[in-house]
Amino acid sequence: MEFSSKLLENAVYEMSQLPGIGKRTALRLVLHLLKQPEAQTRLLSEALTNLRDEVNFCKSCNNISDTELCEICANPKRDKTLVCVVEDIRDVMAIENTSQYHGLYHVLGGKISPMEGIGPHDLNIVPLVNKVKEGSIKELIFALSSTMEGDTTNFYIFKQLEGLDVVTSTIARGISVGDELEYADEVTLGRSILNRVPFENSIKAD
Amino acid sequence: MEFSSKLLENAVYEMSQLPGIGKRTALRLVLHLLKQPEAQTRLLSEALTNLRDEVNFCKSCNNISDTELCEICANPKRDKTLVCVVEDIRDVMAIENTSQYHGLYHVLGGKISPMEGIGPHDLNIVPLVNKVKEGSIKELIFALSSTMEGDTTNFYIFKQLEGLDVVTSTIARGISVGDELEYADEVTLGRSILNRVPFENSIKAD
Structure with a gap:
């Protein structure tokens, strides 16, 4: 892709570093931001840098949390x-x-x-x-x-x-609730038979 | 979606304002950024704000350009x-x-x-x-x-x-080069017949 602007090219390049975002999608997203009020771009980039700078992980479980302990x-x-x-x-x-x-x-x-x-x-x-x-x-x-x-x-x-x-x-691995047996893959169906549960348990769960 | 962190929620929200990016995709992108070096998030947000702040449109054709005239x-x-x-x-x-x-x-x-x-x-x-x-x-x-x-x-x-x-x-609207006629839609095929071009032209174009 040949860009008429280095600023644009740079923004598209950085956007396309995200997983699953190709150059074309990146260009579409960046052009969308250009059409929106400036505030939207600022809010987005501030939200990202704030998160990256101040992110904290629970000291016990390591989940993302704003407090020391989640x-x-x-x-x-x-x-x-x-x-x-x-x-x-x-x-x-x-x-x-x-x-x-x-x-x-x-x-x-x-x-x-x-x-x-x-x-x-x-x-x-x-x-x-x-x-x-x-x-x-x-x-x-x-x-x-x-x-x-x-x-x-x-x-x-x-x-x-x-x-x-x-x-x-x-x-437990098994057939999803609501799924038809005939469409299930063999490994899952096999496991769901091996690891069958007492019928009373299946009633309790709902 | 219930988030364990306001910072995370905010970043996901702003990301999901982009067209075609739902909450789940936004979360995936944001978590990806968290796993990358801090520099990547900074480069992305700087590229976006720089473009938004300094974008210039060619004064003649209105295309995005870093110079007054593209x-x-x-x-x-x-x-x-x-x-x-x-x-x-x-x-x-x-x-x-x-x-x-x-x-x-x-x-x-x-x-x-x-x-x-x-x-x-x-x-x-x-x-x-x-x-x-x-x-x-x-x-x-x-x-x-x-x-x-x-x-x-x-x-x-x-x-x-x-x-x-x-x-x-x-x-010109017509059948794409390499396409089979039988799969073309009627409007396109109709136009391509109405707007047929002298055979010599089709040779020159390649």
Whole structure:
């Protein structure tokens, strides 16, 4: 793409550094901002730099939080013996949305991925193991996505916990509620049969 | 969406004001920035505010340009008697890419669209008519998209030019090079037959 303006080219370049935003989309977004009042561009860039400069992670669970201890960790009603291990804040938000979970979280900040150069030491794993060593956690629930990276990460943490007195579990994989069996993939259907639950439980959950 | 941080919520909100960016995508983009070095966020927001604050439009064609007169208008090799009327800079870039056009452009900045509240006076039409009145332009090529808004805008400008000594044309609509006739829509195919060109011309164009 040949630009008639360096300023424009620079803005499009920086915008296209975002994941999933190509040069064309970046140009469309930047031209949109040019048509809007100047305030909108200022609000956007201030919101981004403010977040980047002042972002704080909960000192206990590593979730993004404006306070030293996040609302969930600070809530006396949450069950502090139960910790759900997730990849990032999106997973926390998704699980919170269900209103089915009343324990705490531990945000790893990613998954072990040799392909992307992310090793165990780039993740928030040591503090998790230390928390377990302190002895107040009864159960860890692994809720990483069931990809190779997720399984590797689960397994790595599982090995680190060897000899420690903690129950580990993973969230159930199975057919989505409302899905037709015939369209489900075999691995999921297979797991949902292997890990079948007592019928009474399925009634309670709703 | 319930956010654990006001800073995060604010950044996601501002990002989701961009066209085609929903809350989920905005969150993904913002979390990506958080994982990158701080410099990337600063570069992005500076590029956007710099462009918004310092953007300049060519005083002749209204294209985005860092100089008072854009490179195309300032180029002595371009044919100044030929002006192509386009909607925005993307159209200029697309036509420049073909290397088939050696005239100037006139960027309207949009199309007449009552639905979006854009009237003729929100567009850069008066300067175009004035340029034509000065008498140095021999031909205006309308290259707006062939939508209702594009046709309305073409027609509005055409009416403004009544009585002035200028040839007007529109870019040819027809079957794309390489396309199969059977898949073409009827309007396009119909126009491509009505506006057929001498066979020799089609050889010259390649």
